[in-house]
Amino acid sequence: MCTLIDESESGTDLLERARAGDQQAFTALVEQHRDRLWAICLRITGNQHDAEDALQDALVAAWRAIGGFRGDAQVSTWLYRIGSNAALARIRKRSDADDIDDHDPMSSVDVAQQVVVSDRIQEALAQVPDAYRATFVLRVYGELSYSEIAEAQGIGLQTVRSRISRARSILAELLADLR
Template identity: 95%
Template sequence: MDTSEVYSLIDESDSGADLLARARAGDQQAFAMLVEHHRDRLWAICLRITGNQHDAEDALQDALVAAWRAIGNFRGDAQLSTWLYRIGSNAALARIRKRSDADDIDDHDPMSSLDVAQQVVVSDRIQEALSQVPDAYRATFVLRVYGELSYSEIAAAQGIGLQTVRSRISRARSILSELLADLR
């Protein structure tokens, strides 16, 4: 179902609360409408954490399945987006842990189709540097930079303290700064 189909199904009287209630009751269309708004950002988070398109696709699928299975348990303590991004980042981290050492090198470059050579080089360098950042720091950094979550939202999404969020982001930035010093 594409975005236009999803939006054509939305009755103007459907509020987010109504959709959530219907999704909790097992309505797959309501769930699809709820998550459609967050799909692109969820995809970007999975891609940045895993570092390749194949694993990101699998992580996104895993995240959506996990969210569907758990939507009945969503209490609303956090925003739906925060809850989804936590599931997505956890699914992406799980993919990294499962990844075998024999992964194909071809899966590495999600930006290879860009026409501008300089953008490709810079994007590759950033992605390579990001892949060298420890998983916990990378996930927190990605939620901040690509997920555009606040520090408190990240803390809630990852189940960690606010100071830990600050520390992880600071360490990730420091590592990236060193690895990308020649791009300045």
């Protein structure tokens, strides 16, 4: 079935078509959230290769599950949950040989300070326990509200607050020398 996507078509229409098996509608629906989904996968996994794999896993999982999407949450929240779960699964699969120490060394002594700080933040974020990191990333990089995170992760609001607070404390300790 080859149907065209009307640019004025609402997310609800796209969702209904995707749930009925229309792959073009699913693609159009996902494209609205792809950049943020990518950012979430990247921040949780800590490297581009794993993020690409996690994003692909998330999109396949979303396509397989779209027919069962009940609409209890927003499509974005549902996709971010699938993405964060795929990224966490990718971390669990990562072998010890793929630790943060295996990242390519910096090629130049004259690398901009911003890149150095960004790398340090990424390294510190990789040291935050998975559950805290995923929650923190959804808040900071995914820009989700606490209630959206709770819904996306299937946890309580107080747990969200606690995880974010603990992640911030860990990061503050790990990055104290940058102040």
